[in-house]
Amino acid sequence: MTDVLTQVLADLAAEGDRLDALVSGLDADGWRTPTPAPGWDVATQVAHLLWTDGVALKAATDKEAWDAVVLDAIADPEGFVDAQALALATDPDLLAHWRSARSNLHAALAAHPSGEKMPWFGPPMSATSMATARLMETWAHSLDVHAGLGAPVEDTDRIRHIAHLGARTRNFAFSVHGLDAPAEEFRIDLVSPSGDVWGWGPDDAAQTLTGSAGDFCRLVTQRVNRADTDLVATGPDVDRWLDIAQAFAGQPGEGRPPR
Known part of the structure; x- marks a missing residue:
C-alpha cells in the first residue's frame, strides 16, 4: 500500500x-x-x-x-x-x-x-x-x-483530496455538459482550512481561480450555489467552469439554490 x-x-x-x-x-x-x-x-x-x-x-x-x-x-x-x-x-x-x-x-x-x-x-x-x-x-x-x-461542521485539511479531485475533473465537467474542454490549463490557488495555500496548474497561466478550499469542494460536489462562495474566476473559461463544475461521476445534478 x-x-x-x-x-x-x-x-x-x-x-x-x-x-x-x-x-x-x-x-x-x-x-x-x-x-x-x-x-x-x-x-x-x-x-x-x-x-x-x-x-x-x-x-x-x-x-x-x-x-x-x-x-x-x-x-x-x-x-x-x-x-x-x-x-x-x-x-x-x-x-x-x-x-x-x-x-x-x-x-x-x-x-x-x-x-x-x-x-x-x-x-x-x-x-x-x-x-x-x-x-x-x-x-x-x-x-x-x-x-x-x-449541527455545525468544521472543515479540516482532509478536504485536500477532494480539492485535488475537483481540479483534476475540470475536463470531465465540460464533457458531461457536451462542451469542449479549454485547451489551456488554469492556475488554481485555494486557501486550506489550516491557512496554507494549495495550488494546481502553471504559475503563469492566463486564467486563474482563487478562494477557499472549503467553498471549492462544496461547489464541485454541488453542495453550494456559486453565488454563495468566495471563489474568484479570472478568465472566461474559468468562469464557465465554475457554473458547471462537478467532481462526481454521472449526469449533471441540479445543484443548490442560492441562499
Missing part, C-alpha cells in the same frame, strides 16, 4: 467516523429528519453511503457481482441510485450495516494490487482514486446530514 493510499484511507475513515458520531445517538424521528437534498432524510443519506460503499467493494473484489449492478443500473439509469438509497433507508440496522461496509471496503482497498484498476460507473479507478471518491462522497453527504440536523 502506497503512502498516498494510506493517507487517503485514514482520512476517509476519519470522515466516516465524524458522521457516525453525529448519527449514532439519533432516535427514529431523528433519522427521518429532512436534509437539503429534496426527498432525502438523514437515513437516506447514510443509506446511499452504505449502498455505494457496498458497490465499490464489489468493484474491487467481485466482478460478477459488479456486472450485475451495472445491468440493473442500465435498466433504470435515471432512478436506480436513488431507488437503492430509499430502499435501504428503511433498514432497522442501517448504521451497523454501514459500519460493516466501510470496514470491508477499507480492507479491500488497502489490499488491492498496486497499479491494478477496478471498474466504476466512470473511468476505471485505482485503489487511491476509489478511496478519494469515497472520501468526497462521504464528506458531501455528511454536509447534508449536518445541515439537516442543524
Whole structure:
C-alpha cells in the first residue's frame, strides 16, 4: 500500500467516523429528519453511503457481482441510485450495516494490487482514486446530514483530496455538459482550512481561480450555489467552469439554490 493510499484511507475513515458520531445517538424521528437534498432524510443519506460503499467493494473484489449492478443500473439509469438509497433507508440496522461496509471496503482497498484498476460507473479507478471518491462522497453527504440536523461542521485539511479531485475533473465537467474542454490549463490557488495555500496548474497561466478550499469542494460536489462562495474566476473559461463544475461521476445534478 502506497503512502498516498494510506493517507487517503485514514482520512476517509476519519470522515466516516465524524458522521457516525453525529448519527449514532439519533432516535427514529431523528433519522427521518429532512436534509437539503429534496426527498432525502438523514437515513437516506447514510443509506446511499452504505449502498455505494457496498458497490465499490464489489468493484474491487467481485466482478460478477459488479456486472450485475451495472445491468440493473442500465435498466433504470435515471432512478436506480436513488431507488437503492430509499430502499435501504428503511433498514432497522442501517448504521451497523454501514459500519460493516466501510470496514470491508477499507480492507479491500488497502489490499488491492498496486497499479491494478477496478471498474466504476466512470473511468476505471485505482485503489487511491476509489478511496478519494469515497472520501468526497462521504464528506458531501455528511454536509447534508449536518445541515439537516442543524449541527455545525468544521472543515479540516482532509478536504485536500477532494480539492485535488475537483481540479483534476475540470475536463470531465465540460464533457458531461457536451462542451469542449479549454485547451489551456488554469492556475488554481485555494486557501486550506489550516491557512496554507494549495495550488494546481502553471504559475503563469492566463486564467486563474482563487478562494477557499472549503467553498471549492462544496461547489464541485454541488453542495453550494456559486453565488454563495468566495471563489474568484479570472478568465472566461474559468468562469464557465465554475457554473458547471462537478467532481462526481454521472449526469449533471441540479445543484443548490442560492441562499
